[in-house]
Amino acid sequence: MDKRSTKKSLSVQTLRRLPNYLNYLKGLDASKDEYISASALAAQLRLNEVQVRKDLAAVSPTKGKPRAGFEIRQLIIGLEEHLGYNSIDEAILVGAGKLGRALLSYEGFKNAGLNIVAAFDTNPDLQNKSLDGKFVFPLDRLVNLSQRMKIHIGIITVPAEAAQEVCDLLVEGGVLAIWNFAPVVLQVPEHVYLRNENMAASLALISQHLQEKFTEEA
Amino acid sequence: MDKRSTKKSLSVQTLRRLPNYLNYLKGLDASKDEYISASALAAQLRLNEVQVRKDLAAVSPTKGKPRAGFEIRQLIIGLEEHLGYNSIDEAILVGAGKLGRALLSYEGFKNAGLNIVAAFDTNPDLQNKSLDGKFVFPLDRLVNLSQRMKIHIGIITVPAEAAQEVCDLLVEGGVLAIWNFAPVVLQVPEHVYLRNENMAASLALISQHLQEKFTEEA
DNA sequence: TAGATTGTTAATCGATTAACAATC
DNA sequence: TAGATTGTTAATCGATTAACAATC
Structure with missing residues (x-):
């Protein structure tokens, strides 16, 4: 067993x-x-x-x-x-903007069992070269590369408007889990696990806490 | 009332x-x-x-x-x-690295009631000029500026090793809430609200989910 | 032995879900 | 009127906490 x-x-x-x-x-x-x-x-x-x-x-x-x-x-x-730090999972990241690049260059993922193997972006200026140690491909290579490399995790760091479209590509590319940093509720098929990193919620918690602090003082 | x-x-x-x-x-x-x-x-x-x-x-x-x-x-x-989008809270951000800069330049905060008014960093190359639209001060200006501007929120985007020290400065500067992106458990006094953005947990959830998927298939 | 700490079982608490009456 | 939907009360569920026996 x-x-x-x-x-x-x-x-x-x-x-x-x-x-x-x-x-x-x-x-x-x-x-x-x-x-x-x-x-x-x-x-x-x-x-x-x-x-x-x-x-x-x-x-x-x-x-x-x-x-x-x-x-x-x-x-x-x-x-x-x-925590799954021993079984390394491979991921691709879509959206090499500021947040995307921050994640690409974050050293801590290696020890946490996450290996980002490639990035994708629609911006031609960023394509076909390395950025923060990862090669950036045009978006139309995503499905094919993802399938061939049997990638399990897709990370979404594109603006809200583009997120669902990117999500669909990742699903087509065969990923089994999506880590979404865009502030949208994505629609994914049953078999795909969706994890939203929702900073708006954190912010709301802080805000509510501050307001309580002030109203109880008043 | x-x-x-x-x-x-x-x-x-x-x-x-x-x-x-x-x-x-x-x-x-x-x-x-x-x-x-x-x-x-x-x-x-x-x-x-x-x-x-x-x-x-x-x-x-x-x-x-x-x-x-x-x-x-x-x-x-x-x-x-x-969600507190109507009452704007002012924040300062410490650590103008990749993640810090991503947050500094994120337009969405404005509409979410968060206004990052200044950044701080120990790196002299970054100091005393604007970065992503925010002025970067040396760390030793933090306490004084924070007190004078009556800042309520401190955002920590420094490496783990420096986080507690920065946290202490923020507390001394009088912030009432701390939004921590560093992977450490910070010690804060009772009256300070601490919110950890803990990506390691998200990653662990994804990892556990993938492992379950594979073991149930096997 | 005495006492600190684990491990387990039971009680509590809060959030989710179900059932159903009220309303337009 | 019939039916979709709200709003409320009760039941369920899961996580946290309390109580206490077991152990070294």
Whole structure:
């Protein structure tokens, strides 16, 4: 049996917390402590203790030890495994504007299991040369290249107006997941997983919070 | 009584959906329909009908009409109000790297009630001139300028290692909310609202989804 | 042993969904 | 009137938190 299939699938909420655990643990001095308790980690990250304990129990390959906590090295391994950092996925990015280029040049993706192999753009000035280390192709090469390279992930960083059209091309190119940074609700077929990075929502949360702060002061 | 204080505060989940409603409604041909039903909107956005109806009821200044639905123009007004698009908040951005510049030049923030008034960076090559329409100051001007301009929001787009230090400066500068793009868990005092834009989590969700797809096929 | 910490079971909470009456 | 749609109340679901026994 494939070992992968034994990996339990985690809730969206849990998965959101994992990168934070990983960042924190990696920031620790490895030579200092071998173990960390769920309680200590919870205090640092301002989370509920039981919640952290359950999360850690779900990802740690080894059990936690009473009185000690969880083995940090094992936790890191488990977290990276569950975050998919070991299985590299290949992606193409469409829209080599400012945001697109920021993503193209972001070094952190490599360690997070994402490899952006090529970029696409309609602007002829950007085409057929490298930009931030990735070759930029014209848009009409997308479907063919994507199919031939069996790309799984498409990243959309084009303006809102162009996003659905690009999305359709990616689907035609056979991608199985789309990471959308454009502020539009895209229509995708059932079998394609759509993940929207929605900054407008973040902004709205900040805005609501500030307004509350002011009204309660008044 | 201040009208603002009558605005009910919405749940995080609801707030996340609002930008999608707004995008969709704004994309409609204004001259075509005056009303839209929660059912129709739900179908378009692949959401539950009752959920959409409740969301719309919460933000629409006018009640929905049986047999017709909600008045689109009113909905747009209500959505923009609840998303905070009418009250402009001023922000400063720290870290004029690729991602920082992408945000500096993003036109959409203006309409979303966010005005980035200045940028800061440690790199002398970038300092004391305009970049993407914003003036870039050296980091040691941050606290003073932020205080004097009574800035409410700080945006962090520096590498992980520098993020906490920048965060502390922003807090000292008196910001009330921090929008953090660096992959670190920041420590902020109680009164400061922290919003993490956590792309690692998005990526993990995509990765988990792809793995499930493959294991269920196998 | 005593006490810190894990792991598990039960209670709580909030969000989603279902059921259905009210309305135009 | 009939039927589509709203609005509301109740049921369900899942995630968080609390309580507590097990363990080293």
